[in-house]
Amino acid sequence: MGEWKNTADVVIVGGGIMGASTAYYLAKRGQKDVVLLEKDLLAQATTGLSVGGIRQQFSHPANILLSQETLRLFKRFPEEFDTDIGFHQVGYLFLAQEEETWKEFLDNVNLQRSYKVPVEVLNQREIKERWPYLETDDLKGGTFCAEDGYADPYSVAMGLANVARKDGVCIEEKTELTSIQVEGDRIQGVETNKGSISTPVVVNVAGPWSGKVAKMAGVDLPVKPYRRQAFVTTAFKDIPKPIPLILDFDVSFYFREEGPGILMGRSDPDEPSSFSTNVDWNFLTKVTETAVLRAPVLEKAQIRRGWGGLYTISPDNNPIIGPLPGVEGFYCASGFSGHGFQHGPPAGRILSELILDGQTGFDLTPFSYDRFNTMRKIVEKRVV
Numbered sequence: 204m205g206e207w208k209n210t211a212d213v214v215i216v217g218g219g220i221m222g223a224s225t226a227y228y229l230a231k232r233g234q235k236d237v238v239l240l241e242k243d244l245l246a247q248a249t250t251g252l253s254v255g256g257i258r259q260q261f262s263h264p265a266n267i268l269l270s271q272e273t274l275r276l277f278k279r280f281p282e283e284f285d286t287d288i289g290f291h292q293v294g295y296l297f298l299a300q301e302e303e304t305w306k307e308f309l310d311n312v313n314l315q316r317s318y319k320v321p322v323e324v325l326n327q328r329e330i331k332e333r334w335p336y337l338e339t340d341d342l343k344g345g346t347f348c349a350e351d352g353y354a355d356p357y358s359v360a361m362g363l364a365n366v367a368r369k370d371g372v373c374i375e376e377k378t379e380l381t382s383i384q385v386e387g388d389r390i391q392g393v394e395t396n397k398g399s400i401s402t403p404v405v406v407n408v409a410g411p412w413s414g415k416v417a418k419m420a421g422v423d424l425p426v427k428p429y430r431r432q433a434f435v436t437t438a439f440k441d442i443p444k445p446i447p448l449i450l451d452f453d454v455s456f457y458f459r460e461e462g463p464g465i466l467m468g469r470s471d472p473d474e475p476s477s478f479s480t481n482v483d484w485n486f487l488t489k490v491t492e493t494a495v496l497r498a499p500v501l502e503k504a505q506i507r508r509g510w511g512g513l514y515t516i517s518p519d520n521n522p523i524i525g526p527l528p529g530v531e532g533f534y535c536a537s538g539f540s541g542h543g544f545q546h547g548p549p550a551g552r553i554l555s556e557l558i559l560d561g562q563t564g565f566d567l568t569p570f571s572y573d574r575f576n577t578m579r580k581i582v583e584k585r586v587v
């Protein structure tokens with residue numbers, strides 16, 4: 204263990220994908236006087252529990268742009284970071300059961316194509332031809348983008364964190380932020396279970412706990428944690444590979460390949476906000492019932508394990524990225540719902556620019572804290 208650093212230009216709170224990425228981009232730009240605090244171990248909270256999906260099929264342009272930046276990063280990741288991130292471009296297939304959903308999909312396709320996303324529009328017959336194991340009679344249609352896919356979130360976060368550490372960032376695991384000192388309207392420092400650090404800048408990337416961290420500086424961050432569960436089957440040979448990430452949008456159900464098995468999950472509209480990550484085995488019945496309706500062959504699958512993780516959700520399903528009001532030197536990136544893994548790398552890059560340059564070329568209007576006080580709120584509809 205290195206010596207305790209009691210002063211830093213920047214303190215990052217949280218060692219998930221957001222914290223790792225912010226640390227990496229700060230160090231890459233030459234800002235090495237950075238301490239990253241992680242109360243547990245790096246990338247083991249939400250990031251390590253993520254399903255790892257990356258897609259360009261969003262309904263808001265800003266989200267498409269973030270995904271495209273990550274896509275470019277993932278392609279060069281193995282070479283640049285000397286890390287295999289298990290990036291599989293198997294595609295994402297979105298399915299619509301409801302007429303209204305289908306109309307929205309078609310509007311989204313126009314938007315996505317205007318950003319050069321190679322998305323295909325498929326009718327029932329075309330879906331059945333390409334993925335014969337799917338039940339399609341109740342579908343209005345689907346959209347497919349072959350460039351979408353999934354990667355291993357732990358490897359991506361660790362790849363970024365390892366380079367940040369090599370570049371001089373001090374990473375303190377098992378170190379919990381306990382309070383933030385604010386004097387007047389400026390950050391002065393932080394207190395942890397291991398000691399204090401004097402600093403003018405705190406970056407709140409504490410994921411589901413970011414609301415609690417914001418409160419330590421007297422800021423009300425409108426995000427809440429919600430449990431999401433995922434399940435993996437034993438080896439399953441009855442569906443030929445590659446299997447895209449298939450998303451039955453109207454019932455929030457998805458599945459994809461995971462090693463020799465199948466990974467599946469769905470959200471529960473009745474789930475209240477909580478920090479619980481327990482697996483509710485009764486809920487598995489709902490998941491498998493939905494699964495069998497879409498892919499009847501999954502009836503033969505045996506569930507091997509399941510886990511719960513936390514989405515961090517804002518009132519419009521979009522993140523809050525940037526400075527927090529009323530406290531100079533306080534930044535955050537939080538509220539990414541189910542797309543924080545894929546948007547973590549660019550979010551860290553954007554935060555590093557705001558901290559080092561006082562500005563960023565990325566238009567943060569849809570992601571600003573202020574939007575909740577104005578009419579600028581634009582809901583991201585493609586959320587599971």
Ligand SMILES: Cc1cc2nc3c(=O)[nH]c(=O)nc-3n(C[C@H](O)[C@H](O)[C@H](O)COP(=O)(O)OP(=O)(O)OC[C@H]3O[C@@H](n4cnc5c(N)ncnc54)[C@H](O)[C@@H]3O)c2cc1C
Pocket residue numbers: 216217218219220221222240241242243244245246247248249250251252253254255256257378379380381408409410411412413416431432433511512513514515536537539540541542543544545546547
């Ligand atoms: C089941 C599931 C599936 C998902 N699937 C996808 C997907 O397919 N694609 C996608 O893009 N996203 C997905 N997500 C969402 C994605 O995982 C998250 O948006 C993302 O990982 C958030 O990263 P983070 O760094 O903000 O949070 P975290 O990974 O939770 O990191 C925050 C860290 O802060 C630390 N911390 C908290 N409080 C303190 C404190 N006081 N002091 C010090 N440290 C502290 C925590 O220990 C934690 O390690 C999924 C999430 C879940 C749960």
